[in-house]
Amino acid sequence: MSTATITSDALAQKLADSGLRATPQREVVYSVLLKKRDHPTADEVFARVKPDLPTISLATVYNCLETLVQCDLVRAVNFERGPTRYCPNLQPHAHFHDEQTGKTHDIDLPPEVLEKVSSVLPRGYDAKSVEIIFRGKATKAHN
């Protein structure tokens, strides 16, 4: 496969690796994240999943999202106190939060920038992840 995303079988595999099952709910939640990559909230995912699985509950959506985050298939992103948003982009990237539109943009992070950022950590700090969030406004072109 050439993309960074994952087939349904591969999803099943990833889940199995963690001793978890591939359920319709998990598959649909994941596919919904892949289909429209606009960093939806749990509520938004809930709404998008319902046409396919009319009886799914919001709690299940939360459970599935949490599961996908645990399996490293999805990243959870938080802006201030807003609801958590979910992002299936597995490349290292920062987030740009547009205050006008409320939209979130992925910003690619070249390895050398990541490295420079990590270099600020004094001895004795062992980071296993870093999150970079810009806040500001983006021009029309980026809507």
Place this chain on the structure above:
Amino acid sequence: MSTATITSDALAQKLADSGLRATPQREVVYSVLLKKRDHPTADEVFARVKPDLPTISLATVYNCLETLVQCDLVRAVNFERGPTRYCPNLQPHAHFHDEQTGKTHDIDLPPEVLEKVSSVLPRGYDAKSVEIIFRGKATKAHN
């Protein structure tokens, strides 16, 4: 003055600049943040302020903190879904969130790193702030 912090008069001045008054509540809340710079939550600030102002309410603590953030005297910091924490450090710095202890450490950000980070933004993205959060564990020495 040699420090990055601010006298009570200067606080009054900063507030006045925004058309706000220097109240005992605001002064005590601010002084509590300066005294113990461990990124307390609103609840923790509330507890620390009470000995001085036994009748203060939690809503007022939220109000004061918000006011100080508006005046650029304090930064609000969020980790995941946890409660907002407050930080009177005005220098550009990142945060390191120690998952073992729950403690938050300020990590100085040299200008050239800040610049490198900002350089990842494509044309058309106008960031007015950037927040960098590391997550991991710190050695004993940093407790």
Place this chain on the structure above:
DNA sequence: TTTCTCTTTAGAATAATTCTAATTATCACT
């Protein structure tokens, strides 16, 4: 003083998320 605005206060309301207990589905074995 009187008035006007800003601030504080207590408690109610809200929003997002997590928890609980019951049901349902799936798996591993026979």
Place this chain on the structure above:
DNA sequence: AGTGATAATTAGAATTATTCTAAAGAGAAA
């Protein structure tokens, strides 16, 4: 195919952090 064990889903209650509301208090200005 049947049975028990385990995992997952569900609806609704509960929780947490925060914000809102309406009333009371305080300070500056007229």
